[in-house]
Amino acid sequence: MKRRNLKLVAIATLVGSFAASCTLLKDLEYTVTPNPIEQHGDTCTLRINGKFVEKGLNAKALVEVTPVLINSDGTERSFKTEFFKGEKAAGNGIVVPKAGKSFTYNSEIGCECGEFAASELKVKLLPKKGTKVMDEILTDKIADGVIHTPCMLMTDDKVVAAEDNFVRVTQHTTGVTINYLKGKFNVRSNELKDQDIADFNAWLTAAMTNPKIVMKQVGIMAYASPEGEIEKNDNLASDRANSGKGAMVNIMKKAGFEAGTQDGFYNLMPKGEDWAGLKELIAASDHPDKNIIISVAEMNGDDAKREAEIKTLAHTYKFLEDDIFPQLRRSQMTLSYDLNGLTDEELLQWAQAKPDSLTIEELLFTANTLVDDLNEKLRLFQVAEKVAPKDWRAANNVGYIMMLQNKMDDASAQFEKAAGLGSDPIIKNNLGVIARMNGNIAKAEELFNEGLSAGPEAKYNLGLVQVKKAEYASAVDNMGAFETFNLGLAKYLNGDTDGAVAAVDASSEATTAMGHYLKAVIGARTGNKEMMTTNLKEAISKDAQCKPKAAADREFMKYFEDADFKAMVQ
Incomplete structure (x- = not known):
């Protein structure tokens, strides 16, 4: 089949004029939006507002209309074919009356970045009449x-390192218990010979020579057994608290701990009758009638009646007087102290000399916070893997460093290992980065959505996916926590040229070839020739590849014949 060229004439819009020998078609008008055609996502979308003029199509004719992109190397890609027919023509198609007809045509094709960058859109017209097919x-x-501007999206996916739970200062307690005879509050000498007193004295001696232990306070809770009178037992508990304090002051004095001899070091808390302790001890016993005794201890509303009942039970059940009540007549003295962990300097020293002696939290903290060198961070995270092989954070953080070192395959294996140990959103985010960089956009989007609680990094990464899907408004919303080139690109594609320039200028790409090139594109799109010229010169001076890129970039098309532009790109 032969092919003939049909010249177009501009009449406000672009008008097609057909060869005089063609009696089936006359004139056809086209307005293409946008022009040049733009790639968004992985597609090029075409919209044509067209018109058949009066008597533009023979009443018995049919015409196939196929827009086609033709590249500078001759390769072609066709949009969908639309069928039009005259009023008396057989077959399927949009009917074009004698008076003519306006129509809207929409179609899209798949296109890769850079593909058809130097192409032209033409239309193939194939007229038919009955069984006769005319020349195309x-x-x-x-x-x-x-225009392939969305393809300027840079690879700046954000992987996330797991945080440590390192606490340098931890709170601890140690203490002793002093027991008393019934109705008494004096501390017997044999009580001070009990093993818990001996252990406390040994601990106190060691603590006074340990600069990492800071003793804070002694709290004394004193009790009476509940078979006596309430008021008497309240006073007895108070007296026991004071006697317990006196005993502890003497211990501190003998040890030479001056702060422990001061009143302000003590918090006395007399509790009176210990009903809660009674219930606890009875419940732990194996006495067959323990539930009867517990029910009395749980009586509410009439304390005098409860006391009377427990006295009666004490006569009935001798084990209460022999085994239970003596344990309730006591002062519990608890020393609170802070234990200071390793200093930053000590952590760094241990990280070199004996890293496997550090805890997982100390290793993660040191690598995350105290070390800058990536190789040293990697070494410490790998030690952490050995120290805590079931902790996903160590495996994840090894992968994190490997990503920063551009070892994507190794990082991927580490993230998969972490996923086998946990399901934290951080892992989802990092696996999403791997998926996106491998071109699996759908999987990446799924993982980023699952990992959104990992932090703003996951939202940013989701924004990168949304740029690829031409969901620019959502991308801008998600990427806003980071001032990057890609945020500027997303804002530009979303129509916010001022915001795009501000984002690029605030990014690390502000003075790079890419940063200047995008600002030149924005200048061209907004008709700001000075902005376009200044930034394009800078881009070319920093990267010579920007010269041929700009020469073919349809973003600059209206400047293709501009002398200043030509001087820059030729």
Whole structure:
């Protein structure tokens, strides 16, 4: 089949004029939006507002209309074919009356970044009448293609390191218990010979020579057994608290701990009758009638009646007087102290000399906070893997460093290992980064959504996916926590040119070739020639590859014949 060229004439919009010998078609008008055609996501979308003029299509004719992108190397890609027919023509198609007809045509094709960057949009017209197929007509250019600006998206996916739970200062307690005879509050000498007193004295001696232990306070809770009178037992508990304090002051004095001899070091808390302790001891016993005794201890509303009942039970059940009540007549003295962990300097020293002696939290803290060198961080995270092989954080953080070192395959294996140990959103985010960088956009989007609680990094990464899907408004919303080139690109694609410039200027790419090139594109799109010229010069001076790129970039098409532009790119 032969192909003939059909010249186009501009009449406010671009008008096609057909060869005089063609009696089936007359004039056809096209307006293409946008022009040049733009790639968004992985597609190029075409919209044509067209018109058959009066008597533009023979009443018995049918025409196939196929827009086609033709690249500078001759390769082609066709959009969908639309069918039009005259009023008396057989077959399927949109009917074009004698008076003419306006129509809207929409289609899209898949296109890769850079593909058809130097192309032209033309239209193939194939007229038919009955069984007769006429020569195919190829129009002149009706639009240019293709702008690939979304393809400027940089790879700056954000992997996340797991935080440590390192606490340098921890709170601890140690203490002793002094027991008393019934109705008494004096501390017997044999009580001070009990093992818990001996252990406390040994601990106190060691603590006074340990600079990492800071003793804070002694709290004394004193009790009476509940078979006596309430008021008497309240006073007895108070007296026992004071006698317990006196005993502890003497211990501190003998040890030479001056702070422990001061009143302010003590918090006395007399509790009176210990009903809660009674219930606890009875419940732990194996006495067959323990539930009867517990029910009395749990009586509410009439304390005098409860006391009377427990006295009666004490006569009935001798084990209460022999085994239970003596344990309730006591002062519990608890020393609170802070234990200071290793200093930063000590952590760094241990990290070199004996890293496997550090805890998982100390290793993660040291690597996360105290070390800058990536190789040293990696070494410490790998030690952490050995120290805590079931902790996902260590495996994840090894992968995190490997990503920063551009070892994606190794990092991927580490993230998968972490996923086998846990399901934290951080792991989801990091696996999403791997998926996106491998081109699996759908999987990446799924993982980023699952990992959104990992922090703003996951939202940013989801924004990168949304740029690829041409969901620019959502991308801008998700990427806003980071001032990056990609945020600037997303804002530009979303129509916010001022915001785009501000984001690029605030990013690390502000003075790079890429940063200047995008600002030149924005200048061209907004008609700001000075902005376009200044930034394009800077981009070319920093990267010579920007010269041929700009020469073919349809973003600059209206400047292709501009002398200043030509001087820069030729």
